[in-house]
Amino acid sequence: MTRINLVDPTHATGRTAEQLGEIKSAFGVVPNMFKAVANSPAALSSMWGAFGALGGGRLPPKLGEQIAVAIADRNDCHYCLAAHTALGRKAGATAQEMAEAQAGRSADPRTAAALAFATAVVDKRAGIEAADVEALRQAGFDDGEIVEIVAHVALNLFTNYVNVALDVPLDFQKVKLTRAAA
Known part of the structure; x- marks a missing residue:
């Protein structure tokens, strides 16, 4: 409740x-x-x-949703995991792509780099290394896209915290978390 x-x-x-x-x-x-x-x-x-x-940013909607499910899983946010899994499917991701993203993985090297960076920002509480940013550049992200990834992380932290702290009732199809929050 x-x-x-x-x-x-x-x-x-x-x-x-x-x-x-x-x-x-x-x-x-x-x-x-x-x-x-x-x-x-x-x-x-x-x-x-x-x-x-x-x-309306430069990151494709599908990637934004993949980042969202990876962060939701780390924060034990059932609400955001369910909502962004559904939105990711609408953005063209397959069920497998969303499940992989939830675990912070992707077969696509560019997506994998973005997910690794986003999850590192969450896991390390933003205390990332220069090598984390360089890995994004090596995957083809420019400075504007890197900042957008951080913005996606921040927005998803906000929504995760709202939903978990306030116990917002789920109104999307439930998706099973793959890992407990750290």
């Missing part, structure tokens, strides 16, 4: 109502995570704005 109220979009007003309407247009429904975050108009604006900005 959630630890805070979920905002009913039909009772929201002002900018929160507008953003929940945008979210409903994007997903067909307002997922519970957004209903929880809508308790703070500032937090909702931050989260929704970050999703929009990164969605």
